[in-house]
Amino acid sequence: MSDHPSPSALPLALPLAERIRRAARQEQFLEVVSAGEAMRRLRDAFPFAALPAEEVPLAAALGRVIARPVAAASDAPPFDRSGVDGFALRAADTAGAAEATPRRLLLNAELLACGVAPGIEVTPGTATAIATGGVIPRGADAVVMIEHTELEAGDPPAILLSRPAAPGAFIGFAGSDIAKGETVLRAGVVVTSREIGMLAAAGIAAVPVVRRPRVAVISTGDELVPPGTPLPPGAIPDSNAAILAAAVTENGGEALPFGILRDEEAALAAALRRALDAADVVVMSGGTSKGAGDVSHRILGDGVIVHGVALKPGKPLCIAAVAGRPVFVLPGFPTSAVFTFHQFAVPLIRAMAGLPAREDSDVEAKLAVRLPSELGREEYVMASLAEAADGLVAWPLGKGSGSVTAFSSADGFFAIPALDQGAEAGQAVRLRLIGGASRLPDLTIIGSHCVGLDAVLDLLAAEGLRARSLAVGSLGGLAAARRGECDLAPAHLLDAKTGAYNTPFLAPGLRLVPGWRRLQGVVFRPGDGRFAGQDGRAAVAAAAADPRCLLVNRNAGSGTRILLDGLLAGVKPAGYANQPKSHNAVAAAVAQGRADWGVAIEGVARAYGLGFLPLADEHYDFFLAEARADRAAVAAFLRVLESAESRAALAALGFARAATGA
Numbered sequence: 001m002s003d004h005p006s007p008s009a010l011p012l013a014l015p016l017a018e019r020i021r022r023a024a025r026q027e028q029f030l031e032v033v034s035a036g037e038a039m040r041r042l043r044d045a046f047p048f049a050a051l052p053a054e055e056v057p058l059a060a061a062l063g064r065v066i067a068r069p070v071a072a073a074s075d076a077p078p079f080d081r082s083g084v085d086g087f088a089l090r091a092a093d094t095a096g097a098a099e100a101t102p103r104r105l106l107l108n109a110e111l112l113a114c115g116v117a118p119g120i121e122v123t124p125g126t127a128t129a130i131a132t133g134g135v136i137p138r139g140a141d142a143v144v145m146i147e148h149t150e151l152e153a154g155d156p157p158a159i160l161l162s163r164p165a166a167p168g169a170f171i172g173f174a175g176s177d178i179a180k181g182e183t184v185l186r187a188g189v190v191v192t193s194r195e196i197g198m199l200a201a202a203g204i205a206a207v208p209v210v211r212r213p214r215v216a217v218i219s220t221g222d223e224l225v226p227p228g229t230p231l232p233p234g235a236i237p238d239s240n241a242a243i244l245a246a247a248v249t250e251n252g253g254e255a256l257p258f259g260i261l262r263d264e265e266a267a268l269a270a271a272l273r274r275a276l277d278a279a280d281v282v283v284m285s286g287g288t289s290k291g292a293g294d295v296s297h298r299i300l301g302d303g304v305i306v307h308g309v310a311l312k313p314g315k316p317l318c319i320a321a322v323a324g325r326p327v328f329v330l331p332g333f334p335t336s337a338v339f340t341f342h343q344f345a346v347p348l349i350r351a352m353a354g355l356p357a358r359e360d361s362d363v364e365a366k367l368a369v370r371l372p373s374e375l376g377r378e379e380y381v382m383a384s385l386a387e388a389a390d391g392l393v394a395w396p397l398g399k400g401s402g403s404v405t406a407f408s409s410a411d412g413f414f415a416i417p418a419l420d421q422g423a424e425a426g427q428a429v430r431l432r433l434i435g436g437a438s439r440l441p442d443l444t445i446i447g448s449h450c451v452g453l454d455a456v457l458d459l460l461a462a463e464g465l466r467a468r469s470l471a472v473g474s475l476g477g478l479a480a481a482r483r484g485e486c487d488l489a490p491a492h493l494l495d496a497k498t499g500a501y502n503t504p505f506l507a508p509g510l511r512l513v514p515g516w517r518r519l520q521g522v523v524f525r526p527g528d529g530r531f532a533g534q535d536g537r538a539a540v541a542a543a544a545a546d547p548r549c550l551l552v553n554r555n556a557g558s559g560t561r562i563l564l565d566g567l568l569a570g571v572k573p574a575g576y577a578n579q580p581k582s583h584n585a586v587a588a589a590v591a592q593g594r595a596d597w598g599v600a601i602e603g604v605a606r607a608y609g610l611g612f613l614p615l616a617d618e619h620y621d622f623f624l625a626e627a628r629a630d631r632a633a634v635a636a637f638l639r640v641l642e643s644a645e646s647r648a649a650l651a652a653l654g655f656a657r658a659a660t661g662a
């Protein structure tokens, strides 16, 4: 990903600390420190304490953090009240009441509906009709239910009681729920609808809450455009600002969007001044590293307290104290930006917001594949979880710091210590879960990805079943299925000897479920005379022989690569070393002119407006682990796969459902 001198490239005889120091010097970072040291410096520089309180109206208190103890302004209930429809009376008058010896009480001439102030005292031998919620009149100390009385006409009318009432019966006493002056909420409580109801009952209209830390979010980079706007060549959507602003809100802050700034020192410095005026914390992303455009850290003057952390992702992280405020300059790479934001900025923002530290939980898992790691940097690996018979398996997302999805779709991450050069397949790792406790999917699919699979899984989702599909290529999926780490392994593996797809790769314990056919072919820019109107195989042979005709190849292990290598029979055309990992990358390279031809599926060629010459009718099938075939989710998948809806959805995408798998 980066071509900077890594500590491991320095003479091995040097002690590690010296190698890291030298590497840091070569990289012109201030000084590369450990993640722990960076956090210590941050804690020394800023109080990790709640901001002062402010009062907000009750309705605006939702989600806010209570700043100081809140005492009830009134009793709840505010008066003694009846809990039933019946009669307020003196309990002593009911003593001895029974079916055979009913007690007779004269009715007072008032009816205590809700909200009516009593006017008549209940004297011995009398009772007053009262509704549920009515105010208990002076003199009464109990209520009897209307069902346990009989009305006797007369002037005044009377009631006959057939059972006694204990003192206090059916009376809710003033302050029995909330007593005036009592603490109803303590500092640090996050207000939900439940707390809102309690505050309302306690007569509180203005709620003291911690002022939300205002966090200015600035993106820097000449290449950035707001999401959803057309992309000129070389441009990318600004995803960091969106995810960082949302993460600020999730952690109790208020995000102030400052938009996208060019890599221009004067403009950036001016924006930083405005941000410091408006915000408690400033978060910038991009421009922390060494490129010509990386000016962010240079405008921070001598306020820099950390620049360079022995961490991956996140090495170029820069933290400064400017005008007494924390400024985080996060690496531009999305995974690096979000990861360092969560590790360093979130604890401070939460503390300022009065929120407790995030509750993290870990799970133990077995690493699915071997992973190399750079010596000298603690590496955090984003991973997805799958369930095997003997526990959880962690699949590294393998997408790197530049990926937006690595952090967003990972279940969690685990660390490879700075002194390790990698982690082994099968090794136990502790995965720190992110994005809330993750529920494991009902169905785990590991292997080759296809848009047709998305269509089938959408139908499965409509039945309430959650599937996880990890794209690790056909061979990786097959290996996972053999180890019993997934339910299904989609694959399109061509056996060069027999010319058959997938069946020759069957192993004991696996069965093959026929999927669908996808047409693979040569993709080229429309109008390119070297390809238009040709036969696919002839075009491959001609292109391979033309040194000016640039190929975009595919990664080893992919079904497409196996197909292409078979056609090339040992010839390595110009561009052969360019080996991206997806059909889309092949199509983009051809559409944008970085290459002239490649092999991809028809649907993708169509989506990119490319010309297409058919080569092979590829079988995309599913290896099913027998041991997991009885699972309900597997049965549901197989049923959905056979359904008319999925056939129609696949046909609409240009895929033909296969009758058999071979």
Ligand SMILES: Nc1nc2c(c(=O)[nH]1)N[C@H]1C(S)=C(S)[C@@H](COP(=O)(O)OP(=O)(O)OC[C@H]3O[C@@H](n4cnc5c(N)ncnc54)[C@H](O)[C@@H]3O)O[C@H]1N2
Binding pocket: 001, 002, 003, 004, 027, 219, 220, 221, 223, 224, 236, 237, 238, 239, 240, 241, 285, 286, 287, 288, 289, 290, 291, 294, 313, 314, 315, 316, 330, 331, 332, 333, 334, 336, 401, 402
């Ligand atoms: N010669 C060296 N090159 C690099 C080094 C190094 O030490 N020496 N470090 C690498 C590492 S590690 C990282 S991480 C990146 C960090 O680079 P910057 O912080 O300077 O970020 P940029 O160069 O501005 O951008 C990097 C990358 O991220 C994309 N980006 C930037 N902002 C956004 C955004 N708001 N939304 C989405 N994507 C964004 C940008 O387009 C670039 O692709 O440097 C390595 N290089």
Ligand code: MOO
Binding pocket: 001, 311, 312, 313, 314, 315, 316, 331, 333, 336, 401, 402
């Ligand atoms: O690896 Mo950088 O350190 O991608 O953040």
